[in-house]
Amino acid sequence: MATSNQTTLPPVVTMSGIVKRFPGVLANDHVDFDLMRGEIHALLGENGAGKSTLMNVLAGLYRPDAGVIQVNGKTVNLSSPRDAIKAGIGMVHQHFMLVPSQTVTENVLLGLDEPRFLMRLSEYDDKIAELGKQYGLDVDPRAKVWQLSVGEQQRVELLKMLYRGAQVLIMDEPTAVLAPQEIDDLFETLRSMTAQGKSIIFISHKLNEVAAIADRITVLRRGKVTANGLPAKGVTTQELARQMVGREVVFRVEKKPAKPGEVVLDVRDVYAENDKGLPALRGLSLNVRAGEIVGVAGVAGNGQRELSQVICGLRNATQGEVALTGELVSNRPTLYGIQRGMAYVPEDRTHVGSSPNLSVTDNVIMKKYRKPPISHGGLLDMNEAGRFAKELKEAYDIIVPSVDTPVRLLSGGNLQRVILAREISGEPAFMVAVQPTRGLDVGAIEGVHRLLLVQREAGSGVLLISEELEELFSLSDRLYVIYEGRIMGEIQLGMEEPSDEIVEKIGLMMTGTPLDKIEKEAAA
Amino acid sequence: MTETTTPQTGPQAGSFRIKLEPRLQEPPRWYPVAVSLGAIFIALILGGIVIAFAGGDPFLSYAHIARASFGNLGVISDTLVKATPILMTALACSIAFRMKLWNIGAEGQFIMGAFGASAVVLAPLLSAETPAWIFIPVMMVAGMLAGALWGFIPGYLKAKFNVNEIISTLMLNYISISWMNFWIFGVWSEGGFQMSPRFPRTAWLPRLLDYAETFPILRGLTTHAGLLIGIAAAFVLWLLIYRSRWGYEIRLIGDNPSAARYAGIDISRNTILVMMVSGALAGLGGMSEITGVVHRLQTSPVAAGYGFTGIIVAWLAKLHPGVIVVVSVLFGALILAGREIQPSGVPKMIQGIILVCLIASDFLLRYRIRIIRAGSEE
Numbered sequence: 001m002a003t004s005n006q007t008t009l010p011p012v013v014t015m016s017g018i019v020k021r022f023p024g025v026l027a028n029d030h031v032d033f034d035l036m037r038g039e040i041h042a043l044l045g046e047n048g049a050g051k052s053t054l055m056n057v058l059a060g061l062y063r064p065d066a067g068v069i070q071v072n073g074k075t076v077n078l079s080s081p082r083d084a085i086k087a088g089i090g091m092v093h094q095h096f097m098l099v100p101s102q103t104v105t106e107n108v109l110l111g112l113d114e115p116r117f118l119m120r121l122s123e124y125d126d127k128i129a130e131l132g133k134q135y136g137l138d139v140d141p142r143a144k145v146w147q148l149s150v151g152e153q154q155r156v157e158l159l160k161m162l163y164r165g166a167q168v169l170i171m172d173e174p175t176a177v178l179a180p181q182e183i184d185d186l187f188e189t190l191r192s193m194t195a196q197g198k199s200i201i202f203i204s205h206k207l208n209e210v211a212a213i214a215d216r217i218t219v220l221r222r223g224k225v226t227a228n229g230l231p232a233k234g235v236t237t238q239e240l241a242r243q244m245v246g247r248e249v250v251f252r253v254e255k256k257p258a259k260p261g262e263v264v265l266d267v268r269d270v271y272a273e274n275d276k277g278l279p280a281l282r283g284l285s286l287n288v289r290a291g292e293i294v295g296v297a298g299v300a301g302n303g304q305r306e307l308s309q310v311i312c313g314l315r316n317a318t319q320g321e322v323a324l325t326g327e328l329v330s331n332r333p334t335l336y337g338i339q340r341g342m343a344y345v346p347e348d349r350t351h352v353g354s355s356p357n358l359s360v361t362d363n364v365i366m367k368k369y370r371k372p373p374i375s376h377g378g379l380l381d382m383n384e385a386g387r388f389a390k391e392l393k394e395a396y397d398i399i400v401p402s403v404d405t406p407v408r409l410l411s412g413g414n415l416q417r418v419i420l421a422r423e424i425s426g427e428p429a430f431m432v433a434v435q436p437t438r439g440l441d442v443g444a445i446e447g448v449h450r451l452l453l454v455q456r457e458a459g460s461g462v463l464l465i466s467e468e469l470e471e472l473f474s475l476s477d478r479l480y481v482i483y484e485g486r487i488m489g490e491i492q493l494g495m496e497e498p499s500d501e502i503v504e505k506i507g508l509m510m511t512g513t514p515l516d517k518i519e520k521e522a523a524a
Numbered sequence: 525m526t527e528t529t530t531p532q533t534g535p536q537a538g539s540f541r542i543k544l545e546p547r548l549q550e551p552p553r554w555y556p557v558a559v560s561l562g563a564i565f566i567a568l569i570l571g572g573i574v575i576a577f578a579g580g581d582p583f584l585s586y587a588h589i590a591r592a593s594f595g596n597l598g599v600i601s602d603t604l605v606k607a608t609p610i611l612m613t614a615l616a617c618s619i620a621f622r623m624k625l626w627n628i629g630a631e632g633q634f635i636m637g638a639f640g641a642s643a644v645v646l647a648p649l650l651s652a653e654t655p656a657w658i659f660i661p662v663m664m665v666a667g668m669l670a671g672a673l674w675g676f677i678p679g680y681l682k683a684k685f686n687v688n689e690i691i692s693t694l695m696l697n698y699i700s701i702s703w704m705n706f707w708i709f710g711v712w713s714e715g716g717f718q719m720s721p722r723f724p725r726t727a728w729l730p731r732l733l734d735y736a737e738t739f740p741i742l743r744g745l746t747t748h749a750g751l752l753i754g755i756a757a758a759f760v761l762w763l764l765i766y767r768s769r770w771g772y773e774i775r776l777i778g779d780n781p782s783a784a785r786y787a788g789i790d791i792s793r794n795t796i797l798v799m800m801v802s803g804a805l806a807g808l809g810g811m812s813e814i815t816g817v818v819h820r821l822q823t824s825p826v827a828a829g830y831g832f833t834g835i836i837v838a839w840l841a842k843l844h845p846g847v848i849v850v851v852s853v854l855f856g857a858l859i860l861a862g863r864e865i866q867p868s869g870v871p872k873m874i875q876g877i878i879l880v881c882l883i884a885s886d887f888l889l890r891y892r893i894r895i896i897r898a899g900s901e902e
Contacts (some may be wrong), residue, residue: 144863313788334787334788336787339788352783366783366787380769382766
C-alpha cells in the first residue's frame with residue numbers, strides 16, 4: 001500500500017536543506033527528510049545527533065536558519081506549535097505536558113477554543129472515549145491524569161494531538177519511559193493509526209525497536225543525514241549501527257601504557273530503580289583497577305546516571321553490592337565512601353557538583369571541611385581554606401578574579417576545573433567521572449582529559465561514563481558498553497586506534513546486542 | 525539569539541529600548557549598600573507623597589518620627605527596648621531561612637520561650653528567694669528549651685514526613701497562644717485577672733535605671749540586659765554561620781541541597797537541628813521580653829507580633845546577623861515613632877513601602893540595565 005501511495009501522492013511532509021545553528025553547534029546541517037502517508041518513519045541517531053532539533057523545527061518550536069518545509073506539497077511557514085498543528089503536525093514530547101490534577105478530557109481540551117463557556121464536560125468525555133476507541137487508545141476520559149500510568153499518560157498526549165486533527169504525529173523517544181508491555185501496546189496503537197491514514201515519525205536510538213516498527217529509516221549523525229529513508233526491510237542492524245556511530249578522526253591524547261594494579265572498585269550484580277521507580281540497573285557488574293581508566297559507553301538514559309549514584313551512595317541498590325578497595329560502600333551514607341577515598345565528578349556541574357552562590361573557596365572545601373587543616377574542632381579556618389583555594393586556582397589554571405567569587409559566575413570549563421581540582425586534591429583511590437566534558441570547548445576538553453590521565457598515572461582507578469565514543473576511545477584502557485541497565489560486553493582497548501570491527505561491535509552493543517551473541521554470529 | 529536568552533522589558537519606544545542583562549560579574553562591595561540606601565530614599569519619597577495626600581506635611585512627619593525615636597536619651601532607650609525582641613526573632617528566622625526553611629513560627633516559639641521562662645517562677649521550679657545569678661540563667665535555659673521544642677516539632681515533621689514547615693509553624697503559633705492563655709486565664713491567673721502574678725525582683729533582667737543611683741543620667745531608662753544578650757547572640761550566630769563547620773553545612777544546604785547531599789551531609793538531621801536552634805533563639809527573645817519588660821506572663825505584650833516582624837527584618841538584613849542588629853533598631857524606632865504620629869496606618873504603610881522597595885532593589889544586584897539607542901548595534 002505504501003508503495004502505491006508513493007507513486008500517486010506527494011509526501012505528507014518534505015523537509016529539504018534544513019539548517020539549524022545553536023551557539024557553537026551546528027545541530028542540523030542541510031538535512032533532508034520526507035514522510036509518506038500511512039508510514040512509520042524512524043529517525044535514528046545518537047544523543048546530540050540532531051533528531052530532536054529537526055523535529056522541533058517541524059513542530060514549530062524552532063525556526064530553521066535555512067531550508068524549506070512542505071506539507072502535502074505546499075510550502076509552509078511554521079513559526080509556532082499552533083501553526084504546526086494547523087498544518088496537521090503534532091508532537092508528543094518525551095516529557096509529557098499534562099496537568100496532573102485535571103481529568104483526561106480537561107487536558108485534551110486545554111488550550112482549545114471549545115467549549116466556549118459552559119463546560120458540558122460529559123459530552124466531551126463521550127467524544128474523547130469514541131476517539132480513543134477508534135485508534136485503540138484505551139483510557140478513561142474521566143480519570144485524573146495523576147492516577148494514570150506513564151503509558152496511559154502517553155495515550156492522553158496522543159489523544160490531544162488526534163483531537164486537534166493531527167495527520168502527522170511526531171513521537172520523541174516514546175519508549176524511553178515505558179515498560180516492555182506498554183511498548184507492545186504502543187506499537188499496536190501506532191499500527192492502527194497508520195492503517196487509518198495517519199503518518200508517524202518515530203524518534204529513537206534503539207535498533208531493535210526501530211526494526212520492529214518502522215517502514216523506513218533515516219539516520220542522523222552529528223547533524224548530517226547518513227542514511228536517507230532506507231526501507232526497513234533488508235537493512236541489517238550492523239549497517240545501521242555503523243551509520244549511527246560512524247568513524248570520526250579520533251583525537252588521541254598522549255598516554256603511557258596502563259599499569260593496572262589491584263581492583264579498587266567492584267560492582268557486583270547491582271539492581272537499582274530510577275526516580276520513577278522503574279528498573280534502571282538490572283544485574284550490572286563491572287570492576288576498575290588502580291591505575292587504569294575504564295570507560296562506560298552507551299546512549300544516554302540506559303542507567304549511567306543511576307550507576308554513578310549507586311557507586312557514590314546517592315542512590316540505594318535494590319540488590320547486589322559495590323565495594324571500594326574491598327569495603328562495602330553501597331547502601332551506606334555518601335560520607336562513608338567519601339571518607340574511604342571515593343571521588344565523584346557528577347554529570348550536572350551546576351546542580352550537583354557545585355553550590356552556585358557560594359565562593360570558589362567554599363566550593364573547593366566541600367569534601368575537606370571536616371578535617372584539619374581546614375577545620376579544628378567545630379570551627380573553620382577560613383585563612384587556611386582561602387590559601388588552599390588559591391593553591392588550587394594556580395595549580396589547575398582556574399581563571400577567576402578572586403577565590404571569593406561565587407562560582408555561578410564561572411564559565412563551564414572553569415567550573416569543571418574547580419570540581420576536578422577539588423576531587424583530585426583529595427588524592428582519591430577511585431573516581432567516577434560522568435560526562436566530564438559535556439558542553440565544554442575544545443581547549444577545556446583537552447584540559448579535563450589531561451587531568452584524568454594524571455589521575456590514572458597517580459595510580460587511582462577512574463570510571464569514565466560518557467556518551468562521546470571519541471572521548472572513551474582516546475582515554476580508556478578498557479571499555480564496557482551499557483544498555484538498559486546491563487553490561488552488553490567488555491572490550492580491551494590498546495594504545496592504537498580501535499579497528500572498524502571493534503567500533504561496529506560497540507555500535508551493536510549500544511543498541512542492545514550482547515557481545516557474546518555478536519561473536520557467535522560472526523563465528524557462524 | 526539575545527532575544528531568547530535575556531529577559532527583555534520596557535517600552536520599545538522609537539528611539540531606544542531598555543534591555544536587562546544578568547550580571548556576569550560580582551558588583552563592587554559598595555554597590556549593594558548604595559542600592560539599599562537608594563531604595564530606602566525612594567521609599568521615603570513615596571511615603572512622603574502618601575502623607576501629603578493624607579493632608580500631612582511629609583517633612584514635619586519624618587522629623588517627628590526621627591525625634592520620637594532618636595530625639596533624646598529617653599526615647600533612644602525606648603527604641604532599644606522595642607528593638608530587643610525583634611532582634612532575637614529576626615536572628616531566629618535568619619538561621620532557618622539560611623537553610624531555606626521557612627520558619628513562620630518565631631511568634632509561637634517566642635511565646636513558648638516566655639512561657640518556659642515563666643514556668644520557672646510560677647510552677648515554681650525555683651523559689652522566689654533564689655538569687656538572680658541562678659534565676660536568670662535557669663530562666664534563659666528554660667525559655668530556650670521551650671522554644672527549641674516548638675521548633676523541633678515542625679523540624680521533625682519536615683525531616684521525616686516532608687510536612688510543609690510553613691503551614692506547621694504557622695499553625696503552631698495559634699496553639700502556643702492558646703496554650704499560654706490556658707495558663708494565664710486559669711492556673712496562674714492573679715485573682716481572676718488575665719495575667720500571672722508579678723515575678724520576684726530577682727527574676728528581672730537588670731535595667732539601666734537600676735544603676736541610676738551611681739549614674740544619675742540613667743534615671744528612667746528601661747533598656748535591659750536582653751539587648752546585650754541579643755547582640756551576643758548575633759555575634760555567636762555570625763560565628764556559627766560563617767566560621768563553623770556546621771554553619772558551612774547550613775549554607776551549603778541552603779544554596780544547593782543536591783550538592784550538600786553529594787558532599788555527604790545529612791540534610792534531615794540538619795533540618796531538625798536548625799529548626800531547634802531557630803526556636804531556641806526566638807524562645808530566648810520571649811524570655812528576655814518577660815524578664816526585661818513585662819515581668820509577668822500576660823497575653824498582649826507577649827503575643828505582639830514580634831515573630832512576624834522578625835521575618836521582615838531577617839529578610840531585609842539579607843540574613844546577615846550584624847545587619848540584623850542595625851535593622852532591628854530601625855524597626856524598633858518605626859514602631860515607637862509610629863505610635864506617636866498615628867496609632868495605625870501611616871507608620872505601617874511606610875514600613876511596607878520600605879520593604880517593597882528594598883526587595884525590588886535586589887533586582888538591580890542581579891541584573892544590569894542597558895539602554896540601547898535605536899540604530900546602534902548592541
